[in-house]
Amino acid sequence: MKANHIETLGDELYEALRGQYTLAPLTEREPDITIDDAYHISLRMLQRRLADGEVVTGKKIGVTSAPVQEMLGVFQPDFGFLTDAMVFADGADISIADCMIQPRAEGEIAFRLKHDLVGPGITEQDVLDATETIMPCFEIVDSRIRDWNIKIEDTVADNASCGVYVLGSTEVDPRDVDLPALHMTISRNGEFHSEGLGSAVQGNPLTAVAWLANTLGQFDIPFLAGEVILSGSLAPLIPVVAGDRMSLEIAGIGGCSCNFV
Template sequence: MLSTAQIQSYAEELYQALRQREMVEPLSNRTPDMTVEDAYAVSSGLLERRMQRDGETVIGKKIGVTSKAVMTMLGVHQPDFGYLTDAMVVDESESLSLSTKMIQPKAEGEIAFVLKQDLIGPGVTATDVLRATDFVVPCFEIVDSRIKDWQIKIQDTVSDNASCGYFLLGSQAADPRQLDLSTVGMVVELNGQVISTGAGAAALGSSPVSCVVWLANTLGKFGVPLKAGEVILSGSLVPLQTVKPGDYMSVSIGGIGRTAVRFD
C-alpha cells in the first residue's frame, strides 16, 4: 500500500509527463508493493488535476486490455478502466497531431456505447446494458503511455488513466438490440491495407456488452456510475497499431458502420 503522499506524488508526476509529453520510469519498478487500488487512487489524482487546472470535464469511461491480442502485446492480463474527458475528443473531420499531442501513440478500433440511462453496479447484467444504451458507433481510440517504452504492468497503466490518449467517434450509429455484438466483424486498414480483423467475441472472450457489464460492476465498487449521455469505449477487438504522422486508418464494423482517422 502506498501512502497518501506517494499517491499524490505519482499523480503529479504523471500529470506533468502528460503536459510536457515526457516519459517516466515505470511506477511498478519503483514501488513493487503498489496495489491496483493504489493505482486507481493515482489515476483519480491525475484526473482531478486535469479537471481543476485545465477545466476538463468527464464525458465517459473507457475499458482497456479486453482482448487476448492486446493482453499479449502489453503483457497485462486483466482489464482496466480510465476516464474520458472533453479534451480527448477528435472529430472525424480533423487530423490528430501526433508530434504536438502525443508521446508513443498506438491506435485501435473499437465499438463505443452511448448511454441513455445510468448504469450503477454492482448487479448490472447484459440485459441492463442493452436497455441503457442509446446507440453504438464505430470508433478509434488512440492510446498513449507516459510510462517509458510501454514497459507497463497493470499498476502502471491503471495509474496512467488506462493509457488514455484521444478518441474519435464515427457518425454512423446502430441499435445494439438489433445486432449480435458477439459475432460482428471488424476490419482495420492502415494506409489502404488491411492490417487486422476481429470479432465481437474477442472482447473478454464474449462480447463488447460483457465489457460494459464488467465496467459498470467494477466502477460500482468505487461508487462511480456510468451516466446517461456518457460515451463508453468497450475495448479493442484487434491488436494495437503503432501510428506515425502521415498515417491514415479506417475501421469498418459489420452492421454498425465505418470511421477513419488521419494523423499528422
C-alpha cells in the first residue's frame, strides 16, 4: 500500500476517534490490506494523537483468549499503543458521551516495567526479570469500525481497538504469585458477571507479553522502563452503557473498578 494511502486511512481513523463515529471496515474497502499495512496505518493515527500532545505510556496486546477470539471472530492477537490520555484512576467516572463510541470492558493483568525489553528473542523469563509490578486493570476497548465488524487488519489499523484503561491501586511483585493460576471475577452493577484465569491469555500472561515484545521488535518498537503493558483479557468482553459500574477482583493482587456516566 502506498504511503499517501496509508496516511489517508490513518487520518480517517483519527478523525473517527475525535468525532466519535464509526467507519466501514477497512478490509471491505481494501481487500489487499496486510497486517504490515495496518500497523503503519495505526502509526499514522498515533502520530496525529502525539501531535495533539499525547504521550506514549505503554503498549497492549489484545484478542489473546479463546472467548474473545470467538466473540470477535478474530483468531490471532492484535497490538497497539497506550497514551497518557487513555488512563483513568481506580474508581474513576468515565463519560461515554465524551470519549467512547461502542465500548466494551475487559479484565486484565497489567505489567509495569523497570527495564527496557527489545525484541525479537524475548522470553517469558526476560519479561519477568524486566517487570517491577503487576496490577489489576480494566481496559475499555472501543472500535472505530462499524458494529465491531473487524478482521485482524481492521483492529491493528485501529490501534488494537484501544479506548481507555483503568489501573487498580494495588501493585504486587509478579514473582510472588502464580500468574497462570490467578483467578479473576468480574461484577457489573454489583452482580457477578464472569470469571477467568491468567492462563486464558496464551497459557500465561508472561507468554503474551513476550509475544508482544517480539512482534513490536520486528517493527523496531521497544518496551521502555516505566511503561505499562496490558496483557489481554481473561474473560469475554462486556458491552457497557452509561450507568454501569464495573468491578473486578484478582485473587492475590487486588481489585479495580470504574463507573460509566
